[in-house]
Amino acid sequence: MRDRPRLFVTYSSEMSLLPTWTQKTAALIFLAVLALVPFGVIPGLGFLSDNDWMKILSRVAIFAIGALGLHILSGLAGQVSLGHAFFVAVGAYTAAVLGGETGTSHWGLGLPIWIWLPAAGAVAAAIGALIAPTAVRVRGIYLAIVTLGLVFIGEWIFRSLPSLTGGAQAGRKFPGFEIRLWKEEVPLLDPTADGSWFGVEMTGEAKTYLLLLVLVVLAVVVAKNLQRTRVGRAFMSIRDRDIAAEVMGVADARYKLMAFALSSAFAGVSGAVLGAFVGRLVPEGFSLILSVEFVAILLIGGIGTVTGTLLGAAFVVILPRLVQDFTGLLASTAETGSGIPASIAGVFVSTSNGDFGIVSTLPGTSPGLNIAQFNLLLYGLLLIGFLIFEPLGLYGIWIRIRNYWKSWPFTY
Amino acid sequence: MIFGILTFAQAGGQDAVEKFANATSSGIALGAIYALLALGLVLIYKATQVLNFAHGAIAALGAFFAAYLATVINFPGRYVTFAPTTVQWILSALVAVVITAAVGLLLERLAIRPMIGEPLFSVVMITIALDIVIRTITNDLIGANPRPLGDPWGADVIDLGPAVIAKSEVATVIVTIICLVGIALFFRSRYGIAMRATAFDQEAAMAQGISAGRIFAMAWAIGAGLAAIAGIFSSLFPRSSVGVGTTTAFFAFRALPAIVIGGLDSITGAVLGGFIVGLAESYAGTYLAGPSWSFLGLGFSGVMPYIVMLIVLLVRPYGLFGTEEIRRV
Secondary structure (H helix, E strand, C coil): CCCCCCCCCCHHHHCCCCCCHHHHHHHHHHHHHHHHHHHCCCCCCHHHHCHHHHHHHHHHHHHHHHHHHHHHHHHHCCCCCCCHHHHHHHHHHHHHHHHCCCCCCCCCCCCCHHHHHHHHHHHHHHHHHHHHHHHHHCCHHHHHHHHHHHHHHHHHHHHHCHHHHCCCCCCEECCCCCECCCCCCCCCECCCCCEEECCEEECHHHHHHHHHHHHHHHHHHHHHHHCCCHHHHHHHHHHHCHHHHHHCCCCHHHHHHHHHHHHHHHHHHHHHHHHHHHCEECHHHCCHHHHHHHHHHHHHHCCCCHHHHHHHHHHHHHHHHHHHHHHHHHHHHHHHCCHHHHHHHHHHEECCCCCCCCEECCCCCCCCECHHHHHHHHHHHHHHHHHHHCCCHHHHHHHHHHHHHHCCCCCC | CHHHHHHHHHHCHHHHHHHHHHHHHHHHHHHHHHHHHHHHHHHHHHHHCCCCCCHHHHHHHHHHHHHHHHHHCCCCHHHCCCCCHHHHHHHHHHHHHHHHHHHHHHHHHHHHHHHCCCCHHHHHHHHHHHHHHHHHHHHHHHCCCCECCCCCCCCCEEECCCCEEEHHHHHHHHHHHHHHHHHHHHCCCHHHHHHHHHHHCHHHHHHCCCCHHHHHHHHHHHHHHHHHHHHHHHCCCCCCCCCECCCHHHHHHHHHHHHHHHCCCCHHHHHHHHHHHHHHHHHHHHHCCCHHHHHHCCCHHHHHHHHHHHHHHHHCCCCCCCCCCCCCC
């Protein structure tokens, strides 16, 4: 320990983004690791540089941006929302109209990314501000149902506007990540094509990941910085006790409206990059399940903290992949392995019809869930487990580890 | 409702009378199912302060149990072969309701009891997670194809002159009335009074020797049983021609506007809200359909409950019969 890191002598040093020396170093190392991941130079993390994992990490980044939006609304301002998917959809379709190809069946202006990406956030924020006056009137569980209604009404609107969304079950193409000055043929930078970038050979997936990483870092800085501004403190006072906040002069309705708008802006940007990343989306994709996924990120990560939100995003997005790998491992052990491991795996996996097992690897076999169902089941069970046993989420686990080592070797 | 009456007045004539009568009767039958779902939701909410988002999944599970008992293993039926088939089916359905109520008990004990006193968001989320888990298991049990329930009414209808009503719709309304009367009687019984006392003031009730945990369990069991009944009737002929399938669970999400319209903590409100939502959906499906309304797109009647809910909430933020929360600093 160089000096006394918890001793703050000025207010500004106490309120700085990363108040201690340790936090500064940790953040820097973490950022450096994330930036170096696509080059496969970090020992032990080399496998992350293949295209499959690059895609998963890009997805983590996209969900982290959206989840940071929900963090502002639910974590800071304390407003329960199940309607995040609606704002994600608004952002995605704003990007599609502004940046999409001009066609006979869809609206599309073909504008470059530096227009459609900020516009997606701005339009989503505007819609959020438009809806907020209704949402501000209701509280608690009523708000949860109203925002749930928003998702259903939104899904119906998007299904009924084929020129905007491509129609039910058909979907439309979204603009890509190509960076253009205006509508020229050859883009200035193409983060989706393989090739050399500033003299370094990189795959398109790695380039997309780096681009998204920049966006996430921006989003994190904005969300983290918000907590130490007047607006952020107002949000937190409303969350902790809204009447007391009002008595102290915090304009309840105005700040809730701001929270809705800000959160929607993040959701909109996340939707726009999600569209660009996936390429083609159907309006049914923006359903309650997407909202639930964002809420799950917040609750699993640890509600009310930026670090927790990032951890949660990584956990929720990577989990299905891990489950898939795990089931694959079980299946191969059950089929080709021998001895005790094979018999244990055989209990869980059914490889042929009539064989007992929780998961079946063959399509249409019975009994047994298929892998997608097993993913869902595990996801639900994990959520329940986290909520019951670790209400503070992954961040809570970290806090416990930290506190243990703080006073080590003493127990208190 | 308002839309319906307006269009009715414009059109006039015999056809319009029939159209209106059919829309109303099917709206009432639909409303009865929503009322059953809403009743269970409000019962659970009043007793435990938990809004059960897993209600639809529980309803689908109940309908699956009924389908399995009635068509696959013919459970009580094979021991009472002397009884008419209608009675055999009703017995199967009753057993399914009892099993679902037991599942409700189990859920309450395993997942809800540890969450008492946790923040609202966590409690909402745990019921959504329960919904995911139960829905996945139910879908796997149902299998690839929907399962018919083997009910004795099939697609039979009764022609009442202006309106044609399915026999199962009549059964739905009768069963709903029986359930409503049953709940009303239950609230006058010893346990019902204990439940009302717990809902009113938990600590005072416990001081009187009422076991709050037992009340919670009872509320979940009754709620799950009511959900099973609603699930069974929502899988019968006019609602679904194929029986209980993977989409049955989503039906219950439209009962959420019903309880918000009525007010979350009002039993009367829940029943009334259920019928309002059912009628609104039915009228929207009848009158806002056809070429001149094609701009509304597909499935407008499905979002009608939510639109009615938003209108009601704009006027009354605590629903029609809900008690306004008194907030202290």
